[in-house]
Amino acid sequence: MKFLPGRTVGIDLGTTFSAIAYLNDEGNPVTIPNREGGLITQSAVWLGDPRKVIVGQKAYMSAPDHPDKVIQGIKREMGSETYRYEYGDVTIGAEAISAMILRKLKVDAELVIGPIANAVITVPAYFNDSRRKATQDAGAIAGFNVLEVINEPTAATLAYAWTMGQLGLKKTDDQARTVLVYDLGGGTFDVSAVRYQGSEFRVLATDGDIRLGGLDWTRRLAEDVAQKYMDQGAPDLRKDPHMFEALVQRCEVAKRSLSGRPRANVRMKIGEKNFIAEVTRDRFEQLNADLLQRTHDTTASVLEEAGLKPEQVDRFILVGGSTRMPAVVSMMKKIGGKDPYTELSPDEAVAMGAAIHAAILQAKHHDASISVPKELSDRLENVQQINVNSHSLGTLARDTQSGKDLNVVMIRRNSAIPCSASQKFVTRGPNQQRIRVRILEGDAPDPEACFEIGQCIITELPPNLPDRSPVEVTYSFDVNGRIQVHARELTGGREARTEIERTSGLKQVDVESLAGVVAELAVE
Secondary structure (H helix, E strand, O other), X not given: OOOOOOEEEXXXXXXXXXXXXXXXXXXXXXXXXXXXXXXXXXOEEEEEEOOEEEEOHHHHHOOOOOOOOEEEOHHHHOOOOOOOEEEOOEEEOHHHHHHHHHHHHHHHHHHHHOOEEEEEEEEOOOOOHHHHHHHHHHHHHOOOEEEEEEEXXXXXXXXXXXXXXXXXXXXXXXXOEEEEEEEEOOOOEEEEEEEEEOOEEEEEEEEEEOOOOHHHHHHXXXXXXXXXXXXXXXXXXXXXXXXXXXXXXXXXXXXXXXXXXXXXXXXXXXXOEXXXXXXXXXXXXHHOHHHHHHHHHHXXXXXXXXXXXXXXXXXXXEEOHHHHOHHHHHHHHHHHOOOOEOOOOOOXXXXXXXXXXHHHHHHHOOOOOOOOOHHHHHHHHOOEEEEEOOOOEEEEEEOOOOOOEEEEEEEOOOOEEOEEEEEEEEOOOOOOOOEEEEEEEOOOOOHHHOEEEEXXXXXXXXXXXXXXXXXXXXXEEOOOOOEEEEEEEOOOOOEEEEEEEEOOOOOHHHHHHHHHHHHOOEEO
């Protein structure tokens, strides 16, 4: 790991809002305000001018007028094989658009703390390899030296332990604690069970949904209000992208209001007529009961995977802006049998945790730029974090008896990482020169029910290999949750070169090219 000259920060790259934080000279995590004075920046990008992009509140407010040029929720497209946007004379994907959000955070933060070089960026625990790589690429395109990507619940746990004064204590001075982090943001959802004692943090189990978040609650409400307007004689706003986006924004305000009041009104002018619809908290919760139940089931699943009963969890921690909804708090109280912990800032906790993790890395690598007190630096250096993988990793193989293809799972989900596993396979014919390994994510035996990350082409096998010669394939997860694949031919004992050909993602030359494009843009 290499640190470049400049500040080191932690970033929460969110679906609806993003934040950037650092450890100040006193050793406290601090969220850095943007140029507008806000501690969080809306993850909306207005791609109107090929030489300039607008990121944040102004872009978000422009969405009803320019729904085809304002990009929102791009985090849900990270790692997508198909998402493309024509911008000027270049075709860009989710990585470049996310990089514009990161660039805004970087440019604004540098006005406050000076030049920034290094970053730790958070991702949902349930992000797979392709989405993690896309996040790393987005950071590089934005001009960051990305040290690591870490899971959002892990970052939240660090922020919690910091707040409680428990981070980096000697194991003999501290008791073991178990927490469950329920992270419901604008577009993604994660649950992680974590046990820590002193300087050791161990994730026990994790699960989530990358397409479940507050956006879905808001759109359900907007669809209901659209129907109420139709009952009053209005046209169906769901068929008009401009009008429906405007309605979604009004319903977002109403949704937040319902967290503190039992009812709210949604007003909108359509043509020459003003329409008004009353929405109640009861109706809102009824509309979204199935979405909340999905989070309930995931939480129960994580407890089961971790081998925990609710009474064995010391704290149920809520982070993410959508946990402000009373129904979430009520549900978690029923699950845990006690009030959930809500004192961490739902919007800032993950970025602060990422900044703490960045400082831990600096302390461990004795980076000269870290300026926190020595006693704190010593405590940070001792912190050990053990995470788990969120998806099983397997390879496609042929069943010799049935002749059918199947997924051979090599590393099960919720295995402690970093980790590796090896499996022996055989060649399919004499004098085979290359082997194609198809890398799959998923638990299902049927390869069609799994996600194919890519292919590993094993070349330079020894000449004249007989049929069914053994080849050992090794899969590994690194600390970032990223995957490496290696292979070794066992007949002659020679190492085989591997090259992963991914089904999605950017090559290094693409990252460098897009970095040049984004660097030349004026970002507001």
